[in-house]
Amino acid sequence: MSFSSILADIIGATILFAVPLLLVALGGMFSERSGVINIALEGIMIVGALCSCLTLVALDKAGFGATHPQLGMFIAILVAAASGAVFSLLLAFASINLRADQTIGGTALNMLAPAFAIVLTWAVQGQGQTTILIPTWTRITQENFGIEKADTFFQNLIFKSFYLTTIVAVILFICAYVLMYKTRFGLRLRSCGEHPQAADSVGINVFKMRYAGVIISGCLGGIGGLAFTVAAGSGFQSSVAGYGFLALAVMIFGNWKPFTILGASLFFALFKIIGSYSDSIPFLPSFKNVNSSEYIYLMLPYVVTMIVLILTSKHSRAPKAEGIPYDKGTR
């Protein structure tokens, strides 16, 4: 492999794995800035991935997917968002209406989602069949644009692992930024995460705002689940391999702000995939005398993030009222 094609691969794979982190961390941001700690992101991802993958399989069987591949993928994304939102309502109900402990509710949902996914996958696909395979037509290839296949840098960069989720993520990122910082809604949402009593005193409905925050996080988390499954490539296996929790780390690392979250997710994804290319990158040590040295590279993103978190912790600022159920009576 030439250097340029390796570089294209690395950049492409980084973007591919950064997409789910970005989407889910943005989701977490909406929820936390409205004042609800959303530890259930992992579960939301799983539910979104489960429903959208089942949709994809159904579309594939109906023959719709082969004829309208990207429309099919778009439907799957909508299903992912909707199912994630519905699932997140469980968290919203417990933590906003019933003022339950948000970590406990979230933990319950994190347990519920993978178990439910396994049970449902068994029911749909038969006993012991725990993997839902994603149809191959979901990937965007050169043919979709009528371009001839060629071994150029840009074609390798773009078409090796290109899915509709990437485009959607870019659009949603811009929307998220605008919504958060350029609209009245965003300002109100943020005020509910900082000082809900003050927000209430000027006529903002804190409950509604927090519901909105959690539901948006459910939508983004659900799409993130689908994005992770297409990135992982081996089908949906009732798990998102801890990406929901990683997204939480990315969100904190990104200081609850969209652009830093984008940077953090790219940073994390780069270190995550650099290990798989360690053999082909000349300047990286290859640890010849160590058995299964891939673990060294698997540890790398966590070690780097730890160091960065320690170094940047002085500037870290969580929303003030997050995790505290809103009670009109308190001052």
Place this chain on the structure above:
Amino acid sequence: MKNYFKSKGFITVLASVISIVVGLLIGFILLIVFNPAYAVGGLGSIVSKGFSSSDKFAKVLYQAAPLIMTGLSVGFAFKTGLFNIGATGQYTVGAFMALVFGIQFQMPWWVCLIAAMIGGAIWGFIPGICKALFNVNEVITSIMFNWLGLFMVNLLLNNMPVMLADHWGASNKDRTAALASANPSAIIPKLGLNELFHSNYMNISIFIAIIIAVVIYIILEKRTFGYELKACGFNKDASIYAGINAKRNIVLSMVISGALAGIGGGIYYLSGTAQYTIVKSLLTMGFNGIPVALLGASSPIGIIFAALFISYIQVGGEALQPEYAKEIIDIIIAVIIYLSAFSLLVKNILGKFIKTDTSNVNAEDKAPASPEPAPVKATEAGSTEEKGGNE
């Protein structure tokens, strides 16, 4: 006696029992939806399998011991206001240390357990020190240390040929050696319990776990140290004002929490029946400590019963296969925890049904205003078990 039924404790227990019943009901509905022909038998197996034979009961105790430890780990951190989601990493490192001392260094079992404790403690110490000195959120650090622990253990094991099963005559390379062939003295003694129960699963680990739970109870409830830890959990600023060294307490709490999870890993893998398999996914036993701690309301005594309960229905769930996926049990547990999260509401509704008179309202006011319904929940898990036995 009449007042007893109106008391706060009774309503708390009733609320928990309702959570469990609703959880089982939803499980039953799922069984009906997915495979109606086996539904009744399936529910029967969930609620009664654990008592069906002494071997099954031994398995309940065998799985409950590490669950108690990871539950204590999470619960202890909860008491100090920390969420130790890293119990699974500490559990993994503890298991690794126990196995290294058992297989590589040929040490007796109690040395291995101490090593497991130290391993877990180190893995809890780092998130603790990050939280105390740099104010890095302990949830994030401990999530990362879960993966770091897993990868590090796998890396080390792959580079320690003596540790693996193929060095001791077995054919597989992907797991650690069976202690029976590598070093029988590292197996936790069974004291004849295995013959009493006719089961290889039985050893004294459940008693070790219960003793440790009682020790933790004494530390938390009867010692100044435990009081200081809890004070930090309730109100950090107030406890600093009162002269408590909050930073030291955060670190100590995470160290103790990690040590508890580490012992859990030790007692599970020193049982002689389990071998550590090198895979790239986190061990569920550590994560299951979270529901155990929540169900036990973070009280050490409650955690013992919660762990027994969860282990009990898990053994029942394994008997569901192959008609159903055993994960139906996880759904039931998740529903129970979700419901217990808003037990406040359930209690309010119940309180309206069981109309309290004026004197009783006063009695409620006098009751200590603890944020968690502490050890009362213990009875709840126990009562369900009795129910299971009766059926």
